[in-house]
Amino acid sequence: MASLKMLRMRINSVKSTRKITQAMKMVAAAKLRRAQSQAEAARPYAERMERMLASLGAAVASSPDAPPLLVGTGRDQVHLLVVMTADRGLAGAFNSGVGRFARARVRALEAEGKTVKILSIGRKGAVYLKREFASRFVGEVSFQGKKTVEFADAAEVVAKISAMLEAGEFDVCTLIYNRFKSVISQIPSEQRLIPAPLPEVQEEAKAGPQAVYEYEPSEEEILAALLPQNLGVQVYRAILENSAGFYGAQMNAMDNATRNAGEMINKLTLNYNRTRQANITKELIEIISGAEAV
Amino acid sequence: MAGTFQLELVSPARLLLSRPVEMAVIPAAEGEMGVLPGHAPMIVALRGGVISVTEGGQVTEHLFVNGGFAEITPERVTVLADDATPVANLSKAAAATALAQAEAGMVDLQSSTPEKRDQAMVALLSAQAMVATAEAP
Structure with a gap:
C-alpha cells in the first residue's frame, strides 16, 4: 500500500489539475459566447448573399461560358479537400472527429480512382492528417495567435483556392469542418464549394414573378465579383462555426475533466483516510500487545 | 411622400441597418442612384461611396461603403457591403x-x-x- 506521504502528494497534484481544468472551462465558456455572437452576426450577410446568388446563378449556370467558380471545370477527377480544425487541442474528440471524417473521405475518393489534394486550415488537423497523407498536402493555413478571425482572413483562403482553380489544379472543392449544432454536439460535415451548389428546384418555383432583374453593370461582371465574395462568406461562416464549436467542445471536455478530477480526489481521500486508520490501529495493537506481554 | 421600403445594410461582420425608409441614394458602379419605393428589380455593383438614407423627408444617415452589391426589389433594398462605416465615425x-x-x-x-x-x-x-x-x- 502507498505511504501516507505519497497519497497526500497525489491528492495535491490532482487538486491543482482540477484548478487548471476549471479555469480552462471558464475561459472556454467566455470565448464560446463571443464566438457564438460573432457567428450569429455573420449570418444575415450569408443569407442575403445566398438569396442574391440563387436568383443570379440560376440564370447564368446554364450558359456555356459560365464562370468556373460557379460550375467548376466540368470534370470530376481532382478533388481538393479543405479541412478545417482548431489550432489547439484539449477539446475532446473535436479535432480527431474531423480528422477521422476527412481520412474516410480521402480513402473513399482514392478508392474511386480520384486524385485528392488537401488544404488544411488549423494546426491540429494538419498534424493529424500529415501522418498519413503528407504527399497530398498543398497548403496550410493557421490562425494561431489571432484573437478574432476577420473576414479578410477568409478572403485570404479564398484567394488561394481561386488561384488554384485558375491554374487548373483541381476540379471539385469540398470543405470539411465541424458544424456547430449545439454546445455539446459538433458534427463533422462536408460542404461543396466548387461547383457552387444551387438550390435550383425550389428557386424556380419561388422566383417566378420576380425573376426578371436588371443588372448594372452586366450580369457576368456582377457574377464575377459576387462569386469570390460568396466563397469568402462560406469559408468565413465555416471558420466561425468551427471556432464556436471548438470552444463548445473544449468547455465540455474541461467540464468532464474537472468532474473526473473531483471523483479521483474523493477516491484518493478515502484511500488516504483508510490507510491512516490502518496505521493507527496497527500501532494500537502493537502497544496493547506490548503491554500484555509485560 | 409615397410610402416606404425596407432598407437592409449588411456587412460580413454584422447587420448594420434594417428598417423602412423613404429614399436611399446608393453609389452604384455607374453613378449614384436614388431608390424610391416601387423601383424596378435590379442587381447593381457598388463602388466606394456614401449611402444616404432619407426618412420623414430628411436625410437622416450617411454611411460610407467601400464596395459591394445591392439587390433592389419594389419593396426591399438589400445592400451587401464589403465594409461599412457611418460617415461620422x-x-x-x-x-x-x-x-x-x-x-x-x-x-x-x-x-x-x-x-x-x-x-x-x-x-x-x-x-x-x-x-x-x-x-x-
Missing part, C-alpha cells in the same frame, strides 16, 4: 492609410493581368472616395 487617418495601401498596390501593375489592374483601380478609387468623405465637413 470615419477618421482621416484611417482613410489616409487605406489610400496609401491602394497606391502601393498600383506600383507594379505593368506586368500583371488586366483583372488585377482593375481590382487595384477599384481599390484606389474607393480609397480616394473614403478620403474625400472623411475630409468633407
